[in-house]
Amino acid sequence: MTKKPRIAIVIGSTRPGRYADKAAGWMLKQAQARDDIEAELLDLLDHPLPFFDEKGPLISAPSENPAALRWQEALARYDGFIFVVAEYNHSITGVLKNALDQAYQEWGGKPFTAIGYGGTGAARAVEHLRLIAIALRMVSTAASVHIGGADFMSTSPMGADKPIEDIEASLLGATKSSLDELVRWAHATMAAKAAEAS
Template identity: 35%
Template sequence: MTRIGIVIGSTRPGRLGPQVAEWVHEVAARRTDAAFELVDLAEFRLPLFDQAVPPAMGGTGGPGAQAWVRTVGSFDGFVFVTPEYNSQLPAALKNAIDFVHAGWADKAAGIVAYGAAGGAGSTAQLRQLCGLLGLADVPAQVSLHLGADFEDFRVFAPAASRTHSLEDLLDRVVGWTTALAPLRRARTTSPG
C-alpha cells in the first residue's frame, strides 16, 4: 500500500505543528487508498548539517541522519506541516531536507502551512526545494492563519472549509504518488 509521511516541520518547544499534524492524520486516516504516518523531526535530533561529503555525493552522516534518511526512503510521498518563522521556512525542516538526496526523488508532496500570513513564505521556499530535489509538489495546499484557525494563537480550531481543502490536497498527493510509482520502481531496479 502507498505510504505517505506527515512530516512535522518544527522542533521548537511550544510548537503548534503537532496539533496541525494530528488533524491532518485524523482526516487522512479515513482514507483507504494510502497509509498515513506521523513523522516528527524532533524525534531525530538532527545536528546542524555537518556532513563533509554531501548526500548527493554519497555522504551518509551519523546515526541520527542515517535513521532520518531511512525514514524518508520508506515513504512514497509526503505531507509537510510547516510553520513560517519570519516569513521563512523553519531552519529545522530545511536542515532535515539537506540530509537527504535520492530519497526525495520521484515522490509527491503536499504542504499544510500555518502562520500569520498562512505560511505563504515557507510554502514558497518549500516548493522551490521540492523542485530542486525531484519531489513533485501538488498545486493544492492548505494555508492556516494564526488569527483565524487558532484560538488565542495556541489551540488549533480549523473551520470546516479547511477540511475540504485538506481532502483535496490528500487526493492529489495520493494520485500523484501513485502516478510516480513507475519512476520510483525504475530507479530502484535499474543497474548501477
C-alpha cells in the same frame, strides 16, 4: 490490488508549545479517514539531527553521520510526504531546512503536499518549501492547506486555543484537493520507480 501509498506527515517544528502538533494531528485524522492512503507521523523531535556536517553535498557524497543515516532510513520507507509548516521570517523553520538537507536520494521522485499555519497561513514558507523541493527532485501538489488569520488565532495558544475542529469547515476543501493530488502523484511516481527497476 494497487498498493496504498505510505505517507509520512513530517512535523517541521521542534519548538516547545508548537502549534504543529495540533495541525499534524488533524491532518493525520483526515488522511486516516481515507481508504487510499496509509499515513503516520514523522516528528523531527524524534530525529535530532546535527547541522549538516557531511564531507560534501549528498548528491555526490554519501552520509557518514549516524543520525543522518537513521533519518534517511526512516524517509526511505515512505512513498510521499505531508509537511507541517510553520513560517519563520517568510520561510520554513531551520530544523525543517536542515532535515531536508540531510537526505537526497530518499526525497527524490516522491510527491508532497503541505499544511501551513501562521498569520498568512505560512503561504510564503510553503512556496519556499516548493523551491527547495525542486532541488531535491520532489513533486509538489498544486493545492496545500493554510491555517491563517482569524482561524489561526482562534485555534492557537497565542489566541483562544480552540480545537482545530472549530475551523475545519474552512480547511476540508483544500485538504481533500491536496490529498487527492498527493495520492495521484504517489501512484504515478511509484509506477515510474517500478518501471525503472524492472
